[in-house]
Amino acid sequence: xxxxxxxxxxxxPMQRRDFLKYSAALGVMSALPLWSRSLFAAERPTLxxxxxxxxxxQNRIQLTVHAGETLFGGKSATTWGYNGSxxxxxxxxxxxxxxxxxxxxxxxxxxxxxxxxxxxxxEVDGGPQGVxxxxxxxxxxxxxxxxxxxxxxHPHQHGKTGRQVAMGLAGLVLIEDDTLRQLRLPQQWGIDxxxxxxxxxxxxxxxxxxYQLDVMSAAVGWFGDTLLTNGAVYPQHAAPRGWxxxxxxxxxxxxxxxxxxxxxRPLYVIASDGGLLSEPVxxxxxxxxxxxxxxxxxxxxxxKPFDIVTLPVQQMGMTVAPFDQPQPVLRIQPLQVTAxxxxxxxxxxxxxxPPLEGLTQRTLQLSMDPMLDMMGMQALQQKYxxxxxxxxxxxxxxMNHTQSGNMPMSHGQMGSMQMDxxxMNHGGMKxxxxxxxxxxGGFDFHSANRINGKAFDMTxxxxxxxxxxxxxxxxxxxxxxxLHPFHIHGTQFRILSENGKPPAAHRAGWKDTVNVYxxxxxxxxxxxxxxxxxxxxxxxxxxLEHEDTGMMLGFTV
Ligand SMILES: [Cu+2]
Numbered sequence: 001x002x003x004x005x006x007x008x009x010x011x012x013p014m015q016r017r018d019f020l021k022y023s024a025a026l027g028v029m030s031a032l033p034l035w036s037r038s039l040f041a042a043e044r045p046t047l048x049x050x051x052x053x054x055x056x057x058q059n060r061i062q063l064t065v066h067a068g069e070t071l072f073g074g075k076s077a078t079t080w081g082y083n084g085s086x087x088x089x090x091x092x093x094x095x096x097x098x099x100x101x102x103x104x105x106x107x108x109x110x111x112x113x114x115x116x117x118x119x120x121x122x123e124v125d126g127g128p129q130g131v132x133x134x135x136x137x138x139x140x141x142x143x144x145x146x147x148x149x150x151x152x153x154h155p156h157q158h159g160k161t162g163r164q165v166a167m168g169l170a171g172l173v174l175i176e177d178d179t180l181r182q183l184r185l186p187q188q189w190g191i192d193x194x195x196x197x198x199x200x201x202x203x204x205x206x207x208x209x210x211y212q213l214d215v216m217s218a219a220v221g222w223f224g225d226t227l228l229t230n231g232a233v234y235p236q237h238a239a240p241r242g243w244x245x246x247x248x249x250x251x252x253x254x255x256x257x258x259x260x261x262x263x264x265r266p267l268y269v270i271a272s273d274g275g276l277l278s279e280p281v282x283x284x285x286x287x288x289x290x291x292x293x294x295x296x297x298x299x300x301x302x303x304k305p306f307d308i309v310t311l312p313v314q315q316m317g318m319t320v321a322p323f324d325q326p327q328p329v330l331r332i333q334p335l336q337v338t339a340x341x342x343x344x345x346x347x348x349x350x351x352x353x354p355p356l357e358g359l360t361q362r363t364l365q366l367s368m369d370p371m372l373d374m375m376g377m378q379a380l381q382q383k384y385x386x387x388x389x390x391x392x393x394x395x396x397x398x399m400n401h402t403q404s405g406n407m408p409m410s411h412g413q414m415g416s417m418q419m420d421x422x423x424m425n426h427g428g429m430k431x432x433x434x435x436x437x438x439x440x441g442g443f444d445f446h447s448a449n450r451i452n453g454k455a456f457d458m459t460x461x462x463x464x465x466x467x468x469x470x471x472x473x474x475x476x477x478x479x480x481x482x483l484h485p486f487h488i489h490g491t492q493f494r495i496l497s498e499n500g501k502p503p504a505a506h507r508a509g510w511k512d513t514v515n516v517y518x519x520x521x522x523x524x525x526x527x528x529x530x531x532x533x534x535x536x537x538x539x540x541x542x543x544l545e546h547e548d549t550g551m552m553l554g555f556t557v
Pocket of ligand 1: 483542543546551
């Protein structure tokens with residue numbers, strides 16, 4: 001059972017907001033007087049830590065998909081979880097050892113369980129074909145062969161992935177190997193080896209999770225005004241002094257994050273999606289796309305409390321308050337006792353990239369229907385104002401791109417739209433979002449996001465990759481100015497170029513998600529397992545509402 005302590009937030013919201021402004025202005029949490037520090041600590045929930053779940057003596061793991069109740073801010077919400085009411089356990093798997101997972105679905109709707117980042121055959125990958133009926137079950141057996149990594153599992157029900165994840169379905173997969181064991185990294189689970197699943201949510205006035213797949217979320221994604229860490233609002237964690245290891249997962253539907261510390265102490269990145277880097281990479285900020293994992297070490301030997309925070313990002317919709325200011329992820333309180341883990345100089349050996357000449361090359365062009373783009377932007381601006389536009393302003397029926405250093409490209413699709421004032425600003429667009437789902441000349445946003453001009457089609461794989469062969473995939477978001485974190489099933493790849501630039505050092509190791517934001521990214525993929533037509537692998541945007549509305553393709557191996 002997942003023992004998530006209820007995310008009770010006893011603070012007054014205003015107090016916290018004022019406190020955040022105060023700490024942001026000062027820049028240094030420790031500047032607060034001692035009395036207020038202890039006061040805040042007393043009111044803060046303890047970080048819930050997902051329990052480790054190892055295979056039993058028969059190498060079996062049981063997962064049950066549940067509906068339950070979770071307290072957020074003193075109100076009870078219906079939530080979904082694996083073996084509990086919210087999120088799920090951390091499955092502890094060994095490289096080279098087979099595991100059988102028995103999944104029972106007690107929900108009233110279909111779901112699937114996808115092993116994100118785990119290199120397994122298409123048959124057990126849990127993509128949209130791996131449906132588990134309400135009341136049904138599914139048993140999958142696989143053997144992780146890849147290097148040690150922090151992966152995760154979540155639903156992949158086509159058209160419903162965004163909602164099912166928003167309801168709480170997500171768990172971790174920890175793959176371990178001998179290299180990892182020999183490194184003497186911090187490894188006491190929940191003490192100095194701590195997972196942080198970061199997700200934003202929005203709640204109704206009654207306190208229920210407020211999810212919609214509509215024209216606005218289909219365009220910019222579903223986002224909330226509350227950041228949860230392992231299901232709790234701004235929790236705290238007391239850890240031994242020394243090196244603290246954080247396993248970060250951006251589990252948001254649509255929000256990219258930018259992880260940092262409140263007192264500017266550096267983060268040492270030791271692992272990306274698919275495992276250890278060759279050596280630690282020191283960063284002051286760590287941008288994280290949806291679905292991405294990074295492991296970082298942070299030095300807390302000075303004994304001073306501080307916060308892990310996420311800084312504002314330039315992404316459409318994600319600039320809305322309170323995310324226009326740094327948001328706290330976790331309060332860290334160092335203890336008197338000393339930690340034993342170390343930060344090694346060398347981590348793992350990454351193979352050199354093979355010669356790129358003569359490789360099969362495929363181009364995946366991501367695009368959004370201009371009508372969805374227009375209607376989604378309009379809805380966003382009407383609901384949240386110009387502040388939501390992340391530097392893109394809309395007025396008098398045309399898009400004006402106001403310059404911001406982070407968004408150098410023009411909005412190709414909007415630029416090509418010749419819309420008149422009346423159509424844009426009036427003409428029924430004032431109605432609520434639900435009403436815009438229909439009508440509008442029969443426009444259907446459910447297939448308005450596309451790859452190579454086609455919305456997802458479960459029955460027709462787009463191509464066949466050759467097993468065991470390297471391929472060079474070019475993923476293009478040219479002509480679009482939406483963030484598309486692109487995820488490929490069945491492989492850990494290497495990034496050759498990311499959005500037109502060489503990858504940052506901490507993004508040059510094993511990855512399963514690449515940033516595509518108005519330009520081209522190139523990745524080197526290789527598939528070691530079969531994925532026949534009926535169990536094709538998926539390649540898709542991990543902004544879940546883009547995925548759910550068509551920005552996904554199937555391919556065979
Ligand atoms: Cu996308």
